[in-house]
Amino acid sequence: xxxxxxxxxxxxxxxxxxxxxxxxxxxxxxxxxxxxxxxxxxxxxxxxxxxxxxxxxxxxxxxxxxxxxxxxxxxxxxxxxxxxxxxxxxxxxxxxxxxxxxxxxxxxxxxxxx
Numbered sequence: 737x738x739x740x741x742x743x744x745x746x747x748x749x750x751x752x753x754x755x756x757x758x759x760x761x762x763x764x765x766x767x768x769x770x771x772x773x774x775x776x777x778x779x780x781x782x783x784x785x786x787x788x789x790x791x792x793x794x795x796x797x798x799x800x801x802x803x804x805x806x807x808x809x810x811x812x813x814x815x816x817x818x819x820x821x822x823x824x825x826x827x828x829x830x831x832x833x834x835x836x837x838x839x840x841x842x843x844x845x846x847x848x849x850x
Contacts, residue, residue: 766821774814781807 761769784807788800 770814770818777811777814781811
């Protein structure tokens, strides 16, 4: 079997395994899982920066810069998703009634309307 076929098979199998693993994660574990993924994405970003710094040709530089941009977007997006998920678990404080809405000058009358 040729090497590209082996790599393609490996990639396809890893996609199926990844889908199965992620679909089995309960919703309470998603936030810690995303935090771990963000740490991994930070390492990937650092690696992309280091590899791009050693580029010798223009093609290597362009591919490295694309890798840095995509890794940055992936990491920032992960933090945004994690922040939104953590906001779902915070308790909201009840809103206090606005004292300026209770006007006694008769400008807003609610009598007779119910």
